Amino acid sequence: xxxxxxAGVGMTRFGRHMDRSHSDLALxxxxxxxxxxxxxxxxxxxxxxxxxxxxxxxxxxSVRGQIFLRPAGIGEIPVVNVENACASGATALHAAWxxxxxxxxxxxxVVGVEKLYHPDRSRTYAALAGAADVExxxxxxxxLYAEWAKEYMAKTGATAADFARVVVKSRQQASGxxxxxxxxxxxxxxxxxxxxxSTPLTRPMCSPISDGAAACVLSTxxxxxxxxxxxxxxxxxxSLSPTVPSSVVRAAKEAYARAGIGPEDVDxxxxxxxxxxxxxxxxEDLGFCAPGGGVRMIRDxxxxxxGRLPVNPSGGLISxxxxxGATGVAQVVELTWQLRGQSGARQVEGARVAVCxxxxxxxxxxxxxxxxxxxxx
Amino acid sequence: xxxxxxAGVGMTRFGRHMDRSHSDLALxxxxxxxxxxxxxxxxxxxxxxxxxxxxxxxxxxSVRGQIFLRPAGIGEIPVVNVENACASGATALHAAWxxxxxxxxxxxxVVGVEKLYHPDRSRTYAALAGAADVExxxxxxxxLYAEWAKEYMAKTGATAADFARVVVKSRQQASGxxxxxxxxxxxxxxxxxxxxxSTPLTRPMCSPISDGAAACVLSTxxxxxxxxxxxxxxxxxxSLSPTVPSSVVRAAKEAYARAGIGPEDVDxxxxxxxxxxxxxxxxEDLGFCAPGGGVRMIRDxxxxxxGRLPVNPSGGLISxxxxxGATGVAQVVELTWQLRGQSGARQVEGARVAVCxxxxxxxxxxxxxxxxxxxxx
Numbered sequence: 001x002x003x004x005x006x007a008g009v010g011m012t013r014f015g016r017h018m019d020r021s022h023s024d025l026a027l028x029x030x031x032x033x034x035x036x037x038x039x040x041x042x043x044x045x046x047x048x049x050x051x052x053x054x055x056x057x058x059x060x061x062s063v064r065g066q067i068f069l070r071p072a073g074i075g076e077i078p079v080v081n082v083e084n085a086c087a088s089g090a091t092a093l094h095a096a097w098x099x100x101x102x103x104x105x106x107x108x109x110v111v112g113v114e115k116l117y118h119p120d121r122s123r124t125y126a127a128l129a130g131a132a133d134v135e136x137x138x139x140x141x142x143x144l145y146a147e148w149a150k151e152y153m154a155k156t157g158a159t160a161a162d163f164a165r166v167v168v169k170s171r172q173q174a175s176g177x178x179x180x181x182x183x184x185x186x187x188x189x190x191x192x193x194x195x196x197x198s199t200p201l202t203r204p205m206c207s208p209i210s211d212g213a214a215a216c217v218l219s220t221x222x223x224x225x226x227x228x229x230x231x232x233x234x235x236x237x238x239s240l241s242p243t244v245p246s247s248v249v250r251a252a253k254e255a256y257a258r259a260g261i262g263p264e265d266v267d268x269x270x271x272x273x274x275x276x277x278x279x280x281x282x283x284e285d286l287g288f289c290a291p292g293g294g295v296r297m298i299r300d301x302x303x304x305x306x307g308r309l310p311v312n313p314s315g316g317l318i319s320x321x322x323x324x325g326a327t328g329v330a331q332v333v334e335l336t337w338q339l340r341g342q343s344g345a346r347q348v349e350g351a352r353v354a355v356c357x358x359x360x361x362x363x364x365x366x367x368x369x370x371x372x373x374x375x376x377x
Numbered sequence: 378x379x380x381x382x383x384a385g386v387g388m389t390r391f392g393r394h395m396d397r398s399h400s401d402l403a404l405x406x407x408x409x410x411x412x413x414x415x416x417x418x419x420x421x422x423x424x425x426x427x428x429x430x431x432x433x434x435x436x437x438x439s440v441r442g443q444i445f446l447r448p449a450g451i452g453e454i455p456v457v458n459v460e461n462a463c464a465s466g467a468t469a470l471h472a473a474w475x476x477x478x479x480x481x482x483x484x485x486x487v488v489g490v491e492k493l494y495h496p497d498r499s500r501t502y503a504a505l506a507g508a509a510d511v512e513x514x515x516x517x518x519x520x521l522y523a524e525w526a527k528e529y530m531a532k533t534g535a536t537a538a539d540f541a542r543v544v545v546k547s548r549q550q551a552s553g554x555x556x557x558x559x560x561x562x563x564x565x566x567x568x569x570x571x572x573x574x575s576t577p578l579t580r581p582m583c584s585p586i587s588d589g590a591a592a593c594v595l596s597t598x599x600x601x602x603x604x605x606x607x608x609x610x611x612x613x614x615x616s617l618s619p620t621v622p623s624s625v626v627r628a629a630k631e632a633y634a635r636a637g638i639g640p641e642d643v644d645x646x647x648x649x650x651x652x653x654x655x656x657x658x659x660x661e662d663l664g665f666c667a668p669g670g671g672v673r674m675i676r677d678x679x680x681x682x683x684g685r686l687p688v689n690p691s692g693g694l695i696s697x698x699x700x701x702g703a704t705g706v707a708q709v710v711e712l713t714w715q716l717r718g719q720s721g722a723r724q725v726e727g728a729r730v731a732v733c734x735x736x737x738x739x740x741x742x743x744x745x746x747x748x749x750x751x752x753x754x
Contacts, residue, residue, distance in 0.1 A: 046612070052439045055432035061507030062429045062462035063738035063745040066614055070740070076616040076627065079746065080472055081460040085439035095457055095472050102478035130438030235423070237443055239453040250453065361440035363447070368440040369456065 005227035007219040008037025009333040014212035014321030029213035037217035045105040048096040050088040050112040050325040056127035086360030089328025090371030112329035113213035132362040145275035146198035164191035166276035174315025176345030181321030205276035210321030214329035232258035238366025247370035248285040259374040263287030267351040270331040273316040328358035339377040382604035384596040385414025386710040391589035391698030399445040406590035414594035422482040425473040427465040427489040427702040433504035463737030466705025467748030489706035490590035509739040522652035523575035541568035543653035551692025553722030558698030582653035587698030591706035609635035615743025624747035625662040636751040640664030644728040647708040650693040705735035716754040
């Protein structure tokens, strides 16, 4: 089997980019990734493109990659447009990884781009609602996270202050990330005193609406000096059965098995903290601690920079921002920088094995899709 | 490299299904494909799902496969939602084929489903417009085909009657296809006398708006008695450069090279006759005749059943119908039946090598995407 590398990465700063188009954001991320990989767009044999919300935001459906990458010089390069709600970026990575392993391609580009800001805010909400079953009661994702947070509090003894600690860590780490949407440090008190979105979640505990783009070049072979290894990309769907483990637990199990490592080998992780309490549960689902142990990990600072297993050094979704289709790709960008030792103030020293987890959509009782990716240097 | 087979296929009749949901249509196609492959949904390791228009038709974005396949028992099987406008179905096949070749999966399901009928017809038109750049002048696909037909007439001497001959052949062949939207035979005179959509195209020369679903099971290994070989699936994007060959020409060249065959080896083809004149040009792009030779082929009956190289025995898009995301998968369904000798009144006797061509979207001067697939028994 071919070994697959991440040969180059790039991204825009995430944030509110009302004056920039999808194309413009994509161009910046793609140009940076190509330059980083030391290749040109003409070297790319296929593009796996992730953009989940443009259909409802701008009316652009179906061939977003071809349209949005035109200024990047896409020319006649084949494009596969991939969607899986907030997990679209990692799903594009999954399809690209499979394509590389097939031996049919030896250089592909994975691009995620999203614009969620729209002068008509109802457009943004409609786009997000399209990530769950639109024939059921409309899903408000932060209400789901709030319900789930209450259950988690009852089960583990977690408090709203623990969720606030996730935010404090996130902002602290993002303060070293020039690509983050928010990077001012905060305190537990400030987070708890912020306006409530859905009890027990206050506004800073929720990932923001963001615009942005991220890209990475995958290649085979061992020649590129900046390469990191893409060991496994595992995709699952959420189960409707209460007796089946969660989509994340199953994806993690599959990814660890393929990569031939265990959670004890992981040095750094980027996880899908769409709301702060999710991060605690993800520590457990990814095997970083025993079930219910997430609370202790955040209280003890184990997942902060300098801790045993730093999580979301980028600031994660809460602080780096969450431009839906770009998020899963941005996680890979951050971890590539971490594994190369290029993350500056937020660097996890000596990181050799990295895990990222991206999930999206909603069906029944679980994410519609979850992806766990394992990388190493 | 693994060899990949089509182990089972199924589809709904294409047509106007106002009383049936996406889920209901998908369930029928998936159940038929699984039964045909002699397996159950639990044997499937991943689903590649194509649905290009539901975002604007129903608001369902992002995780259509997970939502629409719930009644089919999708459970926790991973789903990759794929889009490429009218080429979405074959693009899903392309991603699935790569996944099979990667060795990561040995049984995957490819599903295409679309509902285009909506009580508010403007919704249908908006969905179709989303397959071209929505920031440019809105694209009306039949106007593009009409413009292009006029150029083709000037270049080759083709007449409107030649386009009508394509329709007559299409309806004749579809008269033997119980899955076709339209299967009443017609005449050149009737086609020419029909209402004009965009000169020189009359209504029967244009593929209809349809609802429907199609599915196929891909597997590896040689054990399944009904299997046909999936030799190559080649995907390209349309070029913006006038000096680069068309997306279809490049996809065909790549597919023939991978399959190790040439157009002279082809016994039967399904092509993307979204409008009748396109079929003539596709004969040329696929190498079935020299440039400009399409007119002669239709006049001489070479592409009719009983001719040298029957094209669109199913009736093609014009008569079988064109539920966007399902079309590329339905082509594979038809050719599987043809290669097994199961096509009844429309059977191409002794067919051993089959080609299908699916294209979609629009950018500049060409399709946004084109896929050429080669199958054999």
